[in-house]
Amino acid sequence: MESNKNCPYKSCCNNSTSSRRHSLTTQLTRTARRFSATLVPQLVKLDPLPLLQNYEMLNIRLANAEQLQAAVKGYIIKNSVNFSPIDFEITDANNARVLSASLYPEEMILSNGSKRIFSITFDDTDPEECGTVIAKIRHPLSGMRIFEFLELPCSSVVQITSYADQCDRCQIKLVSNAIFNFLALCSRCHTTRKQWQFINEGKIYAVMRLNGTFFEENSLRLEWTPQANNELRMIVIAYGMTQMVREVFPSLGHIISEKYQQKKW
Numbered sequence: 001m002e003s004n005k006n007c008p009y010k011s012c013c014n015n016s017t018s019s020r021r022h023s024l025t026t027q028l029t030r031t032a033r034r035f036s037a038t039l040v041p042q043l044v045k046l047d048p049l050p051l052l053q054n055y056e057m058l059n060i061r062l063a064n065a066e067q068l069q070a071a072v073k074g075y076i077i078k079n080s081v082n083f084s085p086i087d088f089e090i091t092d093a094n095n096a097r098v099l100s101a102s103l104y105p106e107e108m109i110l111s112n113g114s115k116r117i118f119s120i121t122f123d124d125t126d127p128e129e130c131g132t133v134i135a136k137i138r139h140p141l142s143g144m145r146i147f148e149f150l151e152l153p154c155s156s157v158v159q160i161t162s163y164a165d166q167c168d169r170c171q172i173k174l175v176s177n178a179i180f181n182f183l184a185l186c187s188r189c190h191t192t193r194k195q196w197q198f199i200n201e202g203k204i205y206a207v208m209r210l211n212g213t214f215f216e217e218n219s220l221r222l223e224w225t226p227q228a229n230n231e232l233r234m235i236v237i238a239y240g241m242t243q244m245v246r247e248v249f250p251s252l253g254h255i256i257s258e259k260y261q262q263k264k265w
Contacts (some may be wrong), residue, residue: 146162208222
């Protein structure tokens with residue numbers, strides 16, 4: 001009889017416990033949704049970099065040639081695809097450092113002092129019908145993909161696409177002049193062979209070219225119009241970093257490509 005008298009109480013306790021658990025689960029779900037709604041949008045876009053609006057032109061160059069030589073030597077002698085960081089610097093017209101970049105075997109990082117702005121990972125996937133992804137811009141904290149550089153098939157055009165809204169930001173068109181190519185073969189001529197134009201809705205907002213003078217060789221010159229927004233300026237720098245590896249120092253591109261191949265094995 002005593003046992004039967006306690007049954008309603010136990011049932012009440014069980015119902016109360018179940019109710020509390022359900023309430024707690026509901027609260028946690030709501031909190032997670034609020035947290036997700038607040039945080040996720042911040043992790044799929046880059047924070048603005050206002051200082052870029054102060055410059056019409058920047059250069060990207062290798063900061064320490066010995067770091068490059070050590071990486072190439074390690075690959076040639078030991079077939080090593082691992083190397084110590086290789087530093088680059090982004091400078092203004094007066095050669096004052098504005099930003100810095102460091103290349104690692106897994107990624108390339110743009111920094112403003114000690115603050116990371118974004119990272120770049122280089123892709124080595126096989127070409128697809130829509131093109132080949134040559135690099136991705138990633139969030140500095142989450143590592144989430146924000147933009148990708150898609151090299152379109154059978155053309156000299158690279159498409160920049162956003163992962164957040166699946167919209168195209170701009171196109172990069174390679175422009176090469178046959179006369180410039182001929183003149184560039186002459187050691188006395190300070191002429192660049194090619195340039196990349198950043199085009200949006202038919203308008204050129206930025207241009208990137210190889211520096212052609214002797215003292216600035218193996219560097220890239222980035223220029224943009226006053227109308228270029230902050231996001232586009234960061235994209236231009238990101239593509240410049242990519243081309244420092246792929247175009248200016250192709251030996252680095254080969255090492256990184258080999259690194260990706262070894263990951264697949």
